Amino acid sequence: MRTADLFGFGLKALGGARLRTALMLLAMTIGVAAVVMLTALGEGARRYVVESFSDLGTHLLIVLPGRSETTGAAPPIMGETPRDLTLDDALALARGRDVEFVAPLMIGSAPASNGGRQRDLTVIGSTWELLPVRHLRLRQGGFLPKGDADRASPVVVLGEKTLKELFGNQSPLGAWIRLGDRRFRVIGVLEPLGQSVGTDFSDIAIIPVASAQALFNTSSLFRILVQAKGREAIPKAREFILDTIRARHEGEDDVTVIAQDALLSTFDGILRALTYTVGAIAAVSLAVAGILIMNVMLVAVSQRTQEIGLLKALGATQPQVLGLFLAESALLSILGAISGVLVAQGVIWGVARAYPAFPIAAPLWAPIAAVAVAITSGLLFGWLPARRASRLDPVLALAGG
Numbered sequence: 001m002r003t004a005d006l007f008g009f010g011l012k013a014l015g016g017a018r019l020r021t022a023l024m025l026l027a028m029t030i031g032v033a034a035v036v037m038l039t040a041l042g043e044g045a046r047r048y049v050v051e052s053f054s055d056l057g058t059h060l061l062i063v064l065p066g067r068s069e070t071t072g073a074a075p076p077i078m079g080e081t082p083r084d085l086t087l088d089d090a091l092a093l094a095r096g097r098d099v100e101f102v103a104p105l106m107i108g109s110a111p112a113s114n115g116g117r118q119r120d121l122t123v124i125g126s127t128w129e130l131l132p133v134r135h136l137r138l139r140q141g142g143f144l145p146k147g148d149a150d151r152a153s154p155v156v157v158l159g160e161k162t163l164k165e166l167f168g169n170q171s172p173l174g175a176w177i178r179l180g181d182r183r184f185r186v187i188g189v190l191e192p193l194g195q196s197v198g199t200d201f202s203d204i205a206i207i208p209v210a211s212a213q214a215l216f217n218t219s220s221l222f223r224i225l226v227q228a229k230g231r232e233a234i235p236k237a238r239e240f241i242l243d244t245i246r247a248r249h250e251g252e253d254d255v256t257v258i259a260q261d262a263l264l265s266t267f268d269g270i271l272r273a274l275t276y277t278v279g280a281i282a283a284v285s286l287a288v289a290g291i292l293i294m295n296v297m298l299v300a301v302s303q304r305t306q307e308i309g310l311l312k313a314l315g316a317t318q319p320q321v322l323g324l325f326l327a328e329s330a331l332l333s334i335l336g337a338i339s340g341v342l343v344a345q346g347v348i349w350g351v352a353r354a355y356p357a358f359p360i361a362a363p364l365w366a367p368i369a370a371v372a373v374a375i376t377s378g379l380l381f382g383w384l385p386a387r388r389a390s391r392l393d394p395v396l397a398l399a400g401g
Contacts, residue, residue, distance in 0.1 A: 020296055021332070027292045028336025028374055029343060031285035035370040036344035036362050038282045042275030044360035049271060051359065059100075059231055060133070060260035061238055063093070063224040063245070067254050083249050084220030087150055087209060092248060093226055096240040098233035101129040103225040104149070106212040110180040112205060114166040121162055122204045123179060125212020133227050136201070141173045141188030144208055152210040156184035160192050161202040179205060180215050234259055279366060283373055289336070290377030293329055294384055322386050329382025330375065337374040341367045 065085045090104035106125035111118060128144045130136065136143075143157055156177065163172055172186040184207060192202050213219055228237040238257050245255045344362065351360050 024289075024293050024296055024332050025336045025339065027289035028286070028333060028378070029340040031282075031289040032337045032340025032367075032370045032374050033344040033347070034282040034285050035279055035373070036341060036366050037347055039275055039279040039366040040344070040348050040360050040362035042271065042278050043363045043366075044358055046268060046271035046275060047359040047361070049268075059228040059234055061226040061228060061234065061241060062258045062260065063226060063241060064256045064258065065220070065254070067256055083252070083254060085224055085255065086219055086221060087213070089245060089248060090221065090224045091149060092244050093224065093241055096237060096244070098229055098237040098240060099226055100229045101133050101225075101227040103127055103130040103133045103227075104209050104221050105130075105223040105225060106209055106216065106218075107222045108212065108216045110215060112162070112166060112177055112179050114175065114177045117166050117168075119162075119165055123212065123215065124204055124206045125209040125215075126206060127209055130206065130225070133225050137191035139189045139191045140171075141186070143188055144206065149208075150210050151208075152214055153208045154182065154184045154211065155187045155208065157188040157190060157206040158186060159190050159202040159204045162205060163189050179207070182211070182215055184211070275363070279369070283370070286370070286373050286377045289374070290381035293332055293378055294381035318391065325386030326379060326382055329378045329386065332382075333375045333378025334371075336378075337371040340374070341371065 063085065065083075085104075087104055090102050093099060094102040103126050108123050108125075109120055110123045112121050113119075124130075126144070127149045128146045131138075131143045138157075139160065141157075144155065145153060147153075156179065158166070158172060166172070166177060167175070172189060175186050176183050177186060178184075184205075190201060190206075207215070209221075226237060226241060228234045238259060241257050242253065242255070246253055249255075344367070348360055348362060351358070
């Protein structure tokens with residue numbers, strides 16, 4: 001019997017029991033769609049985290065005040081900070097041979113006003129090096145001026161949302177706004193960047209770090225961002241940072257240096273493993289669909305004993321009858337897998353349209369694996385009813401026994 005005859009017979013058999021076929025197709029469709037959609041969500045989460053950290057910059061080292069250490073208590077806690085990070089610390093780090101840029105950071109909140117418009121917003125104090133370190137882009141004007149980092153200057157760069165709320169449709173360049181109790185002249189506007197690791201760069205004001213120290217009346221920094229000259233320079237730059245801070249802080253190792261690449265690799269590994277786990281859990285539904293196929297096919301065999309007896313009386317061999325019923329299971333699995341992939345792609349497309357900022361996408365292996373597992377499951381669980389049908393005695397089958 002030719003393969004075309006096998007599948008032709010199977011299609012006719014499935015068409016003769018439409019309700020039963022529809023239920024089995026639905027089960028397989030749900031199983032395959034669940035695998036593809038859940039892996040797409042996991043992959044989307046992984047891409048979102050990777051893109052967010054990539055926006056921080058490349059070859060980046062983040063210097064935090066305080067040493068991360070494990071104490072006698074159950075959870076790890078941050079050690080006390082003997083000294084705050086200062087602007088002088090940041091300037092000292094800029095002397096490293098493997099260091100390309102150093103951007104000190106101060107972050108606070110202050111009321112901003114222009115004429116009758118007023119609102120509270122996040123104010124970041126830094127230097128011109130924040131532009132290349134964070135891959136910021138300018139829509140209008142310029143960025144913070146180069147020069148002495150410890151010299152205050154009354155200039156400000158605004159985010160797009162801040163610009164609209166303080167100036168409406170008016171041009172802001174050269175205009176003066178008030179931040180807290182001080183006046184600043186607008187010299188630039190950032191390109192829309194959106195959220196980046198918890199900071200909305202469309203809703204901020206960036207001023208020189210020395211001006212931020214005067215505005216917030218503090219000399220301590222929130223962070224120091226250090227960009228190494230390349231991936232291979234990161235270990236040497238990290239060692240230089242620790243040695244420099246230790247020398248400046250009277251021999252104390254009181255800072256934590258986080259390598260962005262290492263952090264990104266950790267998150268990437270965790271989320272990739274989570275995607276595989278979620279996909280494996282969803283694949284259980286394919287096994288359930290396979291069991292449903294087995295149960296329904298067993299019932300079908302008992303209902304089609306006379307048909308099987310007739311086939312054997314006409315000369316069909318045991319392997320041919322086995323192939324006929326396995327072809328039905330394979331058709332159910334293939335059709336269910338195809339419809340499941342189509343349903344999943346439709347849902348993914350809808351989520352991508354509704355939430356464009358979330359990069360949801362099924363990895364290439366997900367639909368391939370889902371279809372393979374679906375077909376394997378269908379054939380595996382279809383074997384028992386097919387084997388039972390092939391072993392029926394033709395005389396008893398024709399008699400309906």
